[in-house]
Amino acid sequence: xxxxxxxxxxxxxxxxxxxxxxxxxxxxxxxxxxxxxxxxxxxxxxxxxxxxxxxxxxxxxxxxxxxxxxxxxxxxxxxxxxxxxxxxxxxxxxxxxxxxxxxxxxxxxxxxxxxxxxxxxxxxxxxxxxxxxxxxxxxxxx
Numbered sequence: 207x208x209x210x211x212x213x214x215x216x217x218x219x220x221x222x223x224x225x226x227x228x229x230x231x232x233x234x235x236x237x238x239x240x241x242x243x244x245x246x247x248x249x250x251x252x253x254x255x256x257x258x259x260x261x262x263x264x265x266x267x268x269x270x271x272x273x274x275x276x277x278x279x280x281x282x283x284x285x286x287x288x289x290x291x292x293x294x295x296x297x298x299x300x301x302x303x304x305x306x307x308x309x310x311x312x313x314x315x316x317x318x319x320x321x322x323x324x325x326x327x328x329x330x331x332x333x334x335x336x337x338x339x340x341x342x343x344x345x346x347x348x
Contacts, residue, residue: 207239207240207304207326207327208231208236208237208238208239208304208311208324208325208326208327209238209239209240209241209242209265209299209300209303209304209308209324209325209326209327210227210230210231210238210240210241210242210262210300210322210323210324211241211242211243211267211295211296211297211298211299211300211301211302211303211322211323211324211325212227212241212242212243212247212253212295212296212299212320212321212322213243213244213247213286213290213295213296213299213320213321214243214247214250214252214253214319214320214321215319215320216250217318217319218252218318218319218320219252219319220251220252220255220256220259222317222318222319222320223252223253223256223320224256224259224260225317226315226317226320226321226322227241227256227260227322228260229315230312230315230322230323230324231324233312233315234311234312234324236311236312236324236326238260238262238324239262240262240263240264240265240303241253241256241257241260241262241263241264241265242264242265242266242267242299242300242302242303242304243264243265243266243267243299244266244267244268244269244272244290244295244299245266245267245268245269246269248264248266265299265303267298267299267302267303269290269291269292271298271302272292272294272295272298272299272302273291273292273298274302275297275298275301275302276292276293276294276298278297278301278309278310279293279294279297279298279301279310280294280297280310280313281293281294281296281297281313281314281323282294283295294314295321296314296321296322296323297310297313297314297323297325299323300323300324300325301325303325304325304326304327304328305327305328306328307327307328308325308326308327308328309325309326309328310323310324310325311324311325311326312324
């Protein structure tokens with residue numbers, strides 16, 4: 207299972223988000239199975255529109271889950287750290303939503319107002335269950 211982790215500013219449009227996701231997926235030769243975004247962005251209409259356009263589900267990732275995988279994220283943003291409290295948003299969302307043992311397939315790629323990274327589940331079978339458990343545990347812990 208391949209998850210596209212996303213970060214985006216309030217100025218981002220659905221068209222920009224869709225174009226970025228498609229560009230990153232095509233460059234990696236990947237079939238994206240789900241989108242993942244920080245829990246505080248999941249209600250954004252731009253994300254709902256992009257998900258509907260791509261016929262993909264959106265997975266919510268807690269700040270604690272993003273923090274837990276920061277050491278696996280090669281990209282760092284001082285601006286994201288100041289605003290969100292984590293230095294990597296897109297990569298962290300992708301890794302956390304893909305579940306334990308996930309690895310980056312494509313590091314962060316940026317457009318004008320959004321970032322996208324791809325992660326692939328590290329396990330065999332049970333990936334979705336592992337991701338659901340990881341997200342549920344992180345939500346429970348917060």
